[in-house]
Amino acid sequence: MIVRSFKMAIFVSLAITRWTQGQDAGAVVSALMKKHASFDGNLPRTSACYVLEIDNTSPLECGSQCLTRPDVCYGILFNRERETCKLIKCNPAFVFTDEKFDTGIWELYWKENGPGYCKAGWVRHEEHCYFFNKTGETWMNSKKMCEDNGGSLVSIRSPTENSWIVDTFLPASCDRSKCCDYWIGGNDLDVEGTFTWTSDNSTMSFVNWHPGEPNDLNNEDCVLLCTNKNWDDRTCSEVWQFICKAPVM
Incomplete structure (x- = not known):
């Protein structure tokens, strides 16, 4: 695995070096990744969204670093004034925080394709994609909407996944009557007292009641x-x- 990753890094670096001679760095990165004109003026909320921060770099060098880490890096945030970049694995357009930043200074480039790709609006965590719907629905309607979009109401299999979902999507504090509760896929509709996940009908082995x-x-x-x-x-x-x-695509 280490040898394969090293060979991939060499290949990407050589390809970029040959192709970029005489090219504008911003245009090159835009060709390798999709540049987003806007991302709601928000940075990812948790440090878990960042793979690495690099100082004294360029969009091209930062993009190259991301492309050599296909399993963990899905995009970059580049600060033109400070010439620093962040390698990220959460999509800032859908992970919110109160920390604003200037889109005139920051640039977002996002890998749209490749192994482990999530559809627009979905956020990857390990081998799954997650979507947070802000419009209220009944549990049954929520289930149908998830299934219509190729997924299911979320099943939570571990304390780590439970914490990641809360830290990534849910506000730190809110009016309980308005926004504190979110439907997940657990239910005991078939057998009272036996809770299962709607995604595969499996019994809920991890619970956090x-x-x-x-x-x-x-x-x-x-x-x-x-x-x-x-x-x-x-x-x-x-x-x-x-x-x-x-599942990731």
């Missing part, structure tokens, strides 16, 4: 994720935002 949950109050059969990382069973007809999950 809020103390006292699930309690099936008022026939609650569908599972919500909250910003405190705990889960709660709720009535499936309630309307909440939701998170989809799909």
Whole structure:
């Protein structure tokens, strides 16, 4: 694996060196990656979104570094004033923070194709793509919308994945009545008390219930994720935002 990665790095570097002679660096990077004119003026919220930060560099050198790390780097943010760049694995257009930055200084280049590609609007984490829908739907409608887009309501298989989803998509604090709960794929619609994931009907081996949950109050059969990382069973007809999950393409 190390030898293969080293050979890939040599190949990419040589190809770029030969092709870029006499070319404008910005045009070259734009040809290798897609430049986004706007990305909502937001940086990724968590440090987990950044693979590496490089000082005293150029868009071309930074793009080359990204292309030699296909498994972990999906784009770059380049600061023209400071001549620094960030290698990133989360799409800033869909991962929000209150930290603003000037799009006149920062440039975003994004790899649109290749192994492990996620559709526009989806964010990659390991071998899956995730989509955060901000419009409220019932659990059943949320399930259908995820499936219509090639995925399913998110199944959460580990504490690490649970934390990543909360840290990446969910606001740190909010009015509970407005935005704290999000539909995930857990439910006990088939057998009361036996919670399964809608993606494959498997029993939920990892759970992170809020103390006292699930309690099936008022026939609650569908599972919500909250910003405190705990889960709660709720009535499936309630309307909440939701998170989809799909394998990488």
